[in-house]
Amino acid sequence: MPKRIEKLIIKDFRGATVPLELDFDKSKPMAMIFGENGTGKSTIVDAFDFICNQKYGSIEDRSSIKKKSHLPAIGKSKSDISVTLIFDNKEWKAQHMGTEPQTEPSDYPTANILRRNKILDLIDAPANERYKALAGFLSVPNIEKCENTLRNAILNQEREYNESTSAVTQAKEELVNLQNELKEGEKTTEEWSREVTEINEADLKKIIKDADEINALQEQYNIAKQQLTDAQKNLDERITAETKAKEELTAFKEKGTSKEDLQKLLDTAKTYFTQNENILQCPVCEQNIQSEEILKRLTRRLEEMASLTKLIEAVNQASREKATSEQIFKTRKDDFEQRAITLGQKIKEIKGAETETVENQIDYEKLLEELIKSNKTDAETAKDELAKYEKYKAYLNAQKETAEKKQKQQAAVKSLTESIKQKEEKSKKDAAIFARLKEYETIVPRERKQYTDNILAAVSSEVERLYQSIHPEEGLGGIRLYLKQNVRGSLEYDGVFQGTSGIPPQAYYSDAHLDTLGICMFLALAKHFNDKNTIIILDDVVTSADEAHRERFLKMLHDEADNFCHMIVTTHYRPWRDFYRIGGGPANKVQFIDLQLWTKEAGIRHSKSKLIIDELRALKDNITVDNRQSIASKSGILLEGMLDLLALRYGLKVPRRPLQQFELGILFDSLLKHKKHLKTIQENDDETKTEIEIKPLIEKLENMTFIRNQIGSHWNPDGSLLSDIQVKEFAENTIALCEALTCKVCGNLPNRDKSGSYWQCQCGKKQMYPQRMPS
Amino acid sequence: MIEKPDKTVAESIHNKLKEKKLLKDSYLSGIVEKLSSGNISEEEWKLMAELSLENNEGKGDAEKN
Numbered sequence: 001m002p003k004r005i006e007k008l009i010i011k012d013f014r015g016a017t018v019p020l021e022l023d024f025d026k027s028k029p030m031a032m033i034f035g036e037n038g039t040g041k042s043t044i045v046d047a048f049d050f051i052c053n054q055k056y057g058s059i060e061d062r063s064s065i066k067k068k069s070h071l072p073a074i075g076k077s078k079s080d081i082s083v084t085l086i087f088d089n090k091e092w093k094a095q096h097m098g099t100e101p102q103t104e105p106s107d108y109p110t111a112n113i114l115r116r117n118k119i120l121d122l123i124d125a126p127a128n129e130r131y132k133a134l135a136g137f138l139s140v141p142n143i144e145k146c147e148n149t150l151r152n153a154i155l156n157q158e159r160e161y162n163e164s165t166s167a168v169t170q171a172k173e174e175l176v177n178l179q180n181e182l183k184e185g186e187k188t189t190e191e192w193s194r195e196v197t198e199i200n201e202a203d204l205k206k207i208i209k210d211a212d213e214i215n216a217l218q219e220q221y222n223i224a225k226q227q228l229t230d231a232q233k234n235l236d237e238r239i240t241a242e243t244k245a246k247e248e249l250t251a252f253k254e255k256g257t258s259k260e261d262l263q264k265l266l267d268t269a270k271t272y273f274t275q276n277e278n279i280l281q282c283p284v285c286e287q288n289i290q291s292e293e294i295l296k297r298l299t300r301r302l303e304e305m306a307s308l309t310k311l312i313e314a315v316n317q318a319s320r321e322k323a324t325s326e327q328i329f330k331t332r333k334d335d336f337e338q339r340a341i342t343l344g345q346k347i348k349e350i351k352g353a354e355t356e357t358v359e360n361q362i363d364y365e366k367l368l369e370e371l372i373k374s375n376k377t378d379a380e381t382a383k384d385e386l387a388k389y390e391k392y393k394a395y396l397n398a399q400k401e402t403a404e405k406k407q408k409q410q411a412a413v414k415s416l417t418e419s420i421k422q423k424e425e426k427s428k429k430d431a432a433i434f435a436r437l438k439e440y441e442t443i444v445p446r447e448r449k450q451y452t453d454n455i456l457a458a459v460s461s462e463v464e465r466l467y468q469s470i471h472p473e474e475g476l477g478g479i480r481l482y483l484k485q486n487v488r489g490s491l492e493y494d495g496v497f498q499g500t501s502g503i504p505p506q507a508y509y510s511d512a513h514l515d516t517l518g519i520c521m522f523l524a525l526a527k528h529f530n531d532k533n534t535i536i537i538l539d540d541v542v543t544s545a546d547e548a549h550r551e552r553f554l555k556m557l558h559d560e561a562d563n564f565c566h567m568i569v570t571t572h573y574r575p576w577r578d579f580y581r582i583g584g585g586p587a588n589k590v591q592f593i594d595l596q597l598w599t600k601e602a603g604i605r606h607s608k609s610k611l612i613i614d615e616l617r618a619l620k621d622n623i624t625v626d627n628r629q630s631i632a633s634k635s636g637i638l639l640e641g642m643l644d645l646l647a648l649r650y651g652l653k654v655p656r657r658p659l660q661q662f663e664l665g666i667l668f669d670s671l672l673k674h675k676k677h678l679k680t681i682q683e684n685d686d687e688t689k690t691e692i693e694i695k696p697l698i699e700k701l702e703n704m705t706f707i708r709n710q711i712g713s714h715w716n717p718d719g720s721l722l723s724d725i726q727v728k729e730f731a732e733n734t735i736a737l738c739e740a741l742t743c744k745v746c747g748n749l750p751n752r753d754k755s756g757s758y759w760q761c762q763c764g765k766k767q768m769y770p771q772r773m774p775s
Numbered sequence: 776m777i778e779k780p781d782k783t784v785a786e787s788i789h790n791k792l793k794e795k796k797l798l799k800d801s802y803l804s805g806i807v808e809k810l811s812s813g814n815i816s817e818e819e820w821k822l823m824a825e826l827s828l829e830n831n832e833g834k835g836d837a838e839k840n
Contacts, residue, residue: 142781142813143788153820429828436824439797447787451780529780 002029003088003109003533003565008047010604012080014057015043017073018603025591029561033570033606034577035595040604041570045113045539048568051083051094052111052535054101071096074600085109087535088565109565112136112526113537119518124506127484131491137525138455138491143448150444154437161430168427171420178412196406196413204403204410210350211400214393217343221371224332224339231332235325242318249311263305270298337372344368347389350396362388449483455528456481456491462524463517466560470516470552475499476509479517493521515541516553527563536567542576548648550576554585555751558762561589580747581612582641583738586762588747611747612638613738620731623724632712632727635734636664639701639708642738643667645749649759650674650773664705671698674773680740680750683765692740701737704730741768785810799826 004026010016022044024031035041046057050071059070072081078096085092087109094103121133131138176189184192273279279291348364367385463479471477478496494501495517497508505517519541526536542553554576561567571577577594580587596605612634619631644667647654652670654662662670671678678694707730710719742749743766750759750768759768785807792798798806802823809815815823 138780140781140784142811143784145813146810146815149815149817150820153817156817157821157824429825432828433821433824436797436828437820439795440792440820440824443791443795443797444788447791448784451784451787 001026004029005031005535005566005568006086006089007084008044008086009082009084010043010047011082011084012073012076013043013050013083014046014071014073015040015598015604016047017075017600020044020604020606022593022606024566028589028591029564030558030567030569030589031591031593032577032580033568033593033595034572034574035570036572036597038598039572039595040598041540041572041595043604045115045537045568045570047083048085048111048535048537049113050081050101051085051092051103052109053113054094054103056101058115058539068096068099073603109533109535111535111537112522113539114519114522114541115539116541119515119522119541122518122521123514127487127490127492130493131483131489134491134521134525135489137529138452139489140448140451143444147444147448150437150440154434154441157430157434157437161427161434164423164427164430168420168423171416171423175413175416175420178409178416182409193413193417196410197417199406199410201407201410204407207396207399207403208407211396214343214346214350214396217339217346218393221336221339221343224336228329228332228336231325231329235322235329238318238322238325242315242322245311245315245318249308249315252308252311263302266298266302266305270295270302273298340368340371344371347392351392362392452483455525456483459521459524459528460493462527463520466520466524466556467517469556469559470520470549471513472552476505476513479505479520481521512549516549523560527560530564532565534564536561536564538567538569540570540572542571542573550579551584551751554579555762558586558589558748582638582645583611583613583742583747583749584641584645586743586746586748587611588743588745589762590747612641613735613742616731616735620728620735623728628724628727629711631731632708632710634712635731636705636708636712638738639734640664640667642734642741642749643671646671646678646741649749649751649768652773664708668698668702668705675699677770677773679769681767681769682744694737694740697733697737697740700733701730704733742766779811781813782807782811797827798823802826 005024006026008022010020033041042058049055049057056071068078072078081096083094092103092108094101118133121129179189179192273291273295282289344367362385367389370386460479460481464477467477475498478501481493484490484492495505497503579585594607598604616634619627647667647670654666654670675695675698680692682690707722707726710716743761745765746761746763748761750761750766752760753771757771788810789807793803
């Protein structure tokens with residue numbers, strides 16, 4: 001048993017001012033909701049859109065109104081809205097939560113809805129609008145999202161690749177510029193940079209190191225030499241100072257004033273004269289003296305005696321200082337000689353490794369001698385060697401300068417070549433990534449297009465099949481749906497018109513033909529993507545159609561309805577509904593729901609339509625004075641409908657009438673020669689078959705048509721004379737003919753000619769013979 | 776409504792990438808989910824390309840050229 005809708009409950013939504021409960025018949029794959037304009041068909045369809053697709057339904061595309069504001073029933077708010085769906089024994093509820101409709105729980109069925117205005121989008125809209133109308137089927141938004149990011153990734157990568165390529169070029173140019181700056185242009189940049197980078201860096205370092213060492217040793221030698229000179233000078237000064245101090249002491253001593261006894265005596269005398277003032281006579285020689293004068297002389301002489309002490313101390317000090325200077329001089333001399341030896345050895349060590357010309361050869365012993373003696377004024381023995389050394393030193397420094405220059409060049413070239421190498425590697429990698437991304441790009445959009453093309457090819461084929469079942473042998477069809485080349489989201493289609501292919505149907509087909517084409521497209525796509533959990537809704541898509549097309553359209557629709565779990569068809573076109581009521585369609589496979597006039601107080605109201613035959617069955621057993629006219633009338637309508645279908649099925653001859661309306665007498669006459677050929681065979685549930693001859697049933701009714709005229713159609717005194725039993729028999733015979741002609745399983749008058757020898761009903765359980773009336 | 780067209784296309788893309796060895800194995804396993812949910816950023820496309828090249832996956836036109 002396919003999944004089916006069981007119930008839809010709509011509360012405070014659009015036209016449902018009063019809660020609406022719609023029960024669906026699970027045994028029937030199709031429900032036809034009939035209602036004149038303004039009875040609530042769109043509200044029901046919108047409710048399915050709301051709960052199954054979380055959309056606002058028919059007001060979705062109306063830009064002139066606020067959708068959310070007009071979704072609730074008059075006087076209600078968004079929060080009052082609720083739509084409940086019971087489907088396959090499960091229940092879902094949709095409400096307007098927050099800003100969007102929400103359905104809970106998840107895994108709700110979806111609804112594919114085709115509205116009348118959408119047919120135009122499918123058929124006559126620009127190619128991009130047509131694509132949008134079918135985007136739900138064709139688009140793969142997430143793949144397209146990834147495709148967009150891939151496209152951006154490619155653009156970015158291309159930019160990155162271009163940048164890395166120009167970085168390589170720039171780095172190479174810098175190398176050429178350096179080569180030119182260094183005036184090395186006679187070689188190619190590649191040769192030059194290779195040579196420069198191949199120079200032995202250790203050799204350069206050694207040259208620089210040797211020169212630095214010689215210079216450092218030379219500097220130390222110079223310092224030591226200067227220090228020795230200073231020490232020599234200092235020593236000389238100290239010797240002179242000592243000599244002078246000694247000379248002064250000798251001179252002083254020669255004056256005889258240096259006796260210690262005398263100094264004591266004078267000291268005693270001074271004390272005596274100091275303590276004994278005004279002595280007039282010398283205590284030793286007893287001569288007259290002036291004691292004051294003697295005291296002065298004593299003081300002066302004792303002072304002279306103190307100078308001697310100082311002179312002795314000065315000699316001692318000068319001697320100590322000389323000794324210190326001698327020590328320093330010796331130290332400086334040793335240091336100087338050591339520096340000279342170290343320098344000489346280093347020169348010998350470095351120079352010994354050099355290839356030199358004879359005139360530049362240095363006698364290292366002589367040089368060393370010169371270096372050591374160079375501090376002395378008589379050092380003349382090795383002057384030539386010193387000159388050679390000076391020349392060598394200049395050469396060494398020149399070598400160092402060259403080596404440093406080369407070292408700097410090498411560093412610059414190495415840095416640039418390394419930079420070029422890295423940039424080239426990056427550029428190569430960027431190129432590979434770019435190429436790989438381009439490879440992705442050849443796959444992703446192609447697979448997406450291939451997917452769409454496959455769908456469109458399959459759907460085109462199905463559209464053609466469906467369309468031909470409605471419009472056979474009309475020179476139409478050949479429908480081909482395809483995506484416009486190199487244009488995103490653009491769906492084109494063309495077809496055949498009277499043998500000419502590739503024409504746009506909208507330019508040549510009639511509106512009715514375009515309508516059916518749109519419906520076929522929709523059904524073919526819905527069928528292609530059908531997942532057995534999808535409800536198909538055709539909302540008022542068919543208005544008028546001639547009988548032949550209407551019958552073929554219904555036949556196609558019923559055939560296709562079996563492919564889906566449930567199909568809902570709404571219409572305001574009454575002939576379509578009535579066509580079923582007289583057995584024109586497989587009524588037993590359709591649930592009929594009639595909508596009544598809408599009022600604000602009552603909301604959407606509905607009733608279940610009955611087939612006329614069912615109405616008759618119910619009425620005939622309860623015939624009263626009040627309903628006998630109704631019974632006669634309904635019997636007549638049903639009988640006319642059945643006979644009209646037979647005449648149409650077999651192409652029977654009827655008189656030409658302007659409006660193709662035929663009363664019973666004419667229809668019976670059309671069957672006059674043919675009724676004897678008519679029979680039906682019904683396959684029963686127990687696999688037995690019931691064969692019924694139609695002729696006797698028709699003949700019975702031929703003799704009862706006056707009942708319809710006298711009771712059901714006109715006021716006639718004779719009608720009053722007819723009994724209820726006669727009216728009941730008329731109804732029963734009409735029902736018998738109807739039952740004999742229509743399938744008791746699907747309720748359909750056989751209308752398919754698959755076998756070639758008989759007609760069969762939609763479900764195949766009823767056969768009607770012959771397939772063609774003998775001429 | 777429909778049997779996840781995004782997933783259908785994602786699977787066919789996955790098959791092509793696998794057939795041409797244009798993706799690292801570790802990415803192959805998750806690519807269907809990422810594609811069908813629209814979750815591949817520009818950076819991730821680049822990373823996928825980079826990793827596939829590092830591992831020398833596939834011999835695409837890039838390397839042939």
